[in-house]
Structures are given as structure tokens and as C-alpha cells.
Amino acid sequence: MAEIGSSDTNTAxxxxxxxxxxxxxxxxxxxxxxxxxxxxxxxxxxxxxxxxFVKRIAPGSPGGARTLGRLIALESSDWAPVPRPRCLGWDADTGVLAYELVAPVRDGRRLADDGDFDEATAGRLGRLVARLHDAPCPPWLDSSCPPLPPLEELESLPVEVYRNACAAELELWRLLQGDEALTAAIRPLCTPPEAALTPVHGDLRLDQFVIGGSEVRLTDWDELRRGDPARDVGAFVGEWLFRSTLGIAAAGGTPGHEETVARGAARFGQVRPLIAAFWRAYRKERREPDADLVRRSAAFAGWHQFDRLLAGAEKQSRLLPVERAAAGIGRAVLLAPDRFATTLGLAA
Structure with a gap:
């Protein structure tokens, strides 16, 4: 998680x-x-x-009441299939939750940035995610449809969303809404088979794996629910795919199409063993993963490119060429997840 400041002026x-x-x-x-x-x-x-570590889910924020309800239900229970930071308490009226700050630690993103994310670490994370997916679903677990992918927005944007969107966001929405094949590939992600559903984190990213010594804790349980385990697996794969694509720009210059493809393939080739190690450990730990998990996980890895682009497009005046490349890669994977699963490190 990236630090952005050391002071706070909001006295209230x-x-x-x-x-x-x-x-x-x-x-x-x-x-x-x-x-x-x-x-x-x-x-x-x-x-x-x-x-x-204290966070506040502002009352009246979009989805805030439901998010707060999920977190309070989790922390009120003794359900703990994987380690997470200890919750010290909360105030439901103000939406404030306090947690034990786990230190000294580095999260998965920092390890990746520092070049210290290795196959052993990937395997540890794969086993942790598998244990989460193998856990029983408690009766209080939310079973609602996740907010992403946003099915209604694939058709048209609500007026308020349109008014508040910047140019880059609107550019990305045009790419999505104008591509019938792409939207048709995204929609099934929201209707997984009932038999495949498990507890899922629902918003998995590298920085939510907090690693200190021999223990890994998983943080930010805002989207915890009964859902498709492919969502979590695909997010892990998609994080590395997205990092590889955006890393093309780090090499400098403005490469043409062929060079862009070559750079991207080379960068992904360096991280693919990490995905493969995660997936091997996950498969070994999971008791009975469903037969279609590989295909759906690859599809979610494709969707993750758009998820990250939508999150990053705020306040941008335009999409960068490398971001358009990420959208193109995401589209290709979504349209043919079976074809790309092995390439992504998800060997059957």
C-alpha cells in the first residue's frame, strides 16, 4: 500500500x-x-x-453500508480460515474500524517492486488463497453479486457517473461499450456456476498480502462474499500481467506495435514462473477445485486489465498507448481464455 502523506488536516x-x-x-x-x-x-x-491502522467507510458512500456490514459480520465471528490483521474494534455509526498495525512488514507489491518476490513467496500465497476457498461458507457471508464487472455500465453510464468522469475514463468506457464481442465475454463472469461458489476475498491485489517473517496476512476484506474462486485466482494472474504491460513504458521511447509486443512478452516471461508457482501450490492445497476453474481464472485475468485501467484512469486527460495495449491484451484473453490459460501460467 503506497504511503501518500504523514499529516492530516481533517480535524473532524x-x-x-x-x-x-x-x-x-x-x-x-x-x-x-x-x-x-x-x-x-x-x-x-x-x-x-x-x-x-484505522479506516473509515464514510456513511452514505456508495455501497458503504453493505461494506461496513460485511466487515462487522466478519469481525464479530470466529471465522478465520487465513490470518488477517486483528480488529481492535469499530463504531458502526461513524463507519470507523481500528486494526492492529502489523509491522515490520512488506506487502506483495513492495516485494515485487524491490525484485524480492520469488517463487517460494508465490507458493505461500497460493496455499493461503486455496485455504480461503476451501473454507466453509458461514451463514452470515454475503452472497450478492459483486459490483465489478459493472454490468449496467457496459450498456450505458448513469448520468452522475458520466458527469464526473474525466476524459480518459470516458475513452475507456467507449472502448468497452462499443465492443459487442468484449461485453459478451465479460457478462458471464457475473454468473458463475452455483456448485463452484466458495468464500472469496473479492478484491485481491498484491499489496493486500502483508508479509512479516514467517507469516502472511491477508488484508482489506471489504468485498468478502460467497463467489467465484476464479475471481481471486484471476486477480493474482492479472496483477502480474498488468505490471508486465505497464512496464513496457519503463524501457523508454515510443516503440511500435511489434516492439511493444516483444517487450511485453519478454517482461511477462520473467514473471510467469511466479504465477506457475502460485498455481501449483494452489492446486496442491485445494481439495476439489471445479473442472472449469482454469478457464474462468484466465478470463478474470483478462477482466483485471480493465479493472486496473478503470481505477487508474481517474483524473487523466487521455489513455496512454501502453494503457491501450493493456486493454488489447485484456480483450484477447477474455475472448479466448482457454487459448491463453497455459501461456498465463495456469497449466491444467
Missing amino acids: EREIVDSLLAKLGLGALGSVRTYRGRHRNWAGTTVSGTEV
Whole structure:
């Protein structure tokens, strides 16, 4: 998770946070750090010496009540199929949740950025995800359809979304909405077979694997639900595919089509063994993965390119050539997931 600041000027929100921490007997936060994310967050040490991570799901935010309900249901239960940071408490009225800050650690994204993400690490993460998918579904687990892919927006954008979108977002939506074959390939991702459904994290990214010593903790359970395990597997694969594609630009220059393809293939070839190690460990750990999991996982890896592009297009004036390349790769995988599964490291 990328740090974006070490101060906070929103006095009202800090008072809300400190109020919860005081009720928990921890005392107010001292100096704080904040991180990029969909929700406001703060990390630091309280006056009692406790290191905490606090996030606020603002009341009235889109989907906020449902997200908060999922998190409170999780933390109110004893369901813990995989390690996660310990929740210290919450305030349902203000949407604030406090967690133990796990330190010293590095997350999966930092390991990848530093060149320290190896096959052994990938295998550890594969086993962890498999244990999550093998866990029983508790009765409180949300079974609603995930918000992404956004099926209604594939047809047309709501007026408010259109008004608030920047040029790059609108450009990407035009690519999606104007491609009937692509939208037809995306829609089935939202209707997985009932027999395949398991507990899923639902929003898996490399930075949500927090690694400290011999333990890996999985964070950010906002989208936890009963869903398609291919969503999580495909997100892991898609993260590496997206990083490889965007890394083309890091080599400098403005390569033509053939050189772009060659650079992308070379970069992905370097990380494919990590995906293969994740998948081997996952398959070995899972008790009975369904027969179609490989194909659906590849398809979700294709969708992940658009997921990341939509998240990154905010405040951009246009899509960059390398981002259009990522969209093209995502489209190709979505249209023919069986063809690309082995190439992506998902050997049957």
C-alpha cells in the first residue's frame, strides 16, 4: 500500500477516529501516515504505545453500508480460515474500524517492486488463497453479486457517473461499450456456476498480502462474499500481467506495435514462473477445485486489465498507448481464455 502523506488536516475526522480509540482504551493517535485507498485511513502509534491502522467507510458512500456490514459480520465471528490483521474494534455509526498495525512488514507489491518476490513467496500465497476457498461458507457471508464487472455500465453510464468522469475514463468506457464481442465475454463472469461458489476475498491485489517473517496476512476484506474462486485466482494472474504491460513504458521511447509486443512478452516471461508457482501450490492445497476453474481464472485475468485501467484512469486527460495495449491484451484473453490459460501460467 503506497504511503501518500504523514499529516492530516481533517480535524473532524481525526476527532471521530480518536473517539473510537479512546473508547477502546488505546488513547489518541500521535503523528500519522495515510495511504492510497478507496477509504480514508490513518496509521500510527497511540499515546498508549499501540500501533494501529484505522479506516473509515464514510456513511452514505456508495455501497458503504453493505461494506461496513460485511466487515462487522466478519469481525464479530470466529471465522478465520487465513490470518488477517486483528480488529481492535469499530463504531458502526461513524463507519470507523481500528486494526492492529502489523509491522515490520512488506506487502506483495513492495516485494515485487524491490525484485524480492520469488517463487517460494508465490507458493505461500497460493496455499493461503486455496485455504480461503476451501473454507466453509458461514451463514452470515454475503452472497450478492459483486459490483465489478459493472454490468449496467457496459450498456450505458448513469448520468452522475458520466458527469464526473474525466476524459480518459470516458475513452475507456467507449472502448468497452462499443465492443459487442468484449461485453459478451465479460457478462458471464457475473454468473458463475452455483456448485463452484466458495468464500472469496473479492478484491485481491498484491499489496493486500502483508508479509512479516514467517507469516502472511491477508488484508482489506471489504468485498468478502460467497463467489467465484476464479475471481481471486484471476486477480493474482492479472496483477502480474498488468505490471508486465505497464512496464513496457519503463524501457523508454515510443516503440511500435511489434516492439511493444516483444517487450511485453519478454517482461511477462520473467514473471510467469511466479504465477506457475502460485498455481501449483494452489492446486496442491485445494481439495476439489471445479473442472472449469482454469478457464474462468484466465478470463478474470483478462477482466483485471480493465479493472486496473478503470481505477487508474481517474483524473487523466487521455489513455496512454501502453494503457491501450493493456486493454488489447485484456480483450484477447477474455475472448479466448482457454487459448491463453497455459501461456498465463495456469497449466491444467
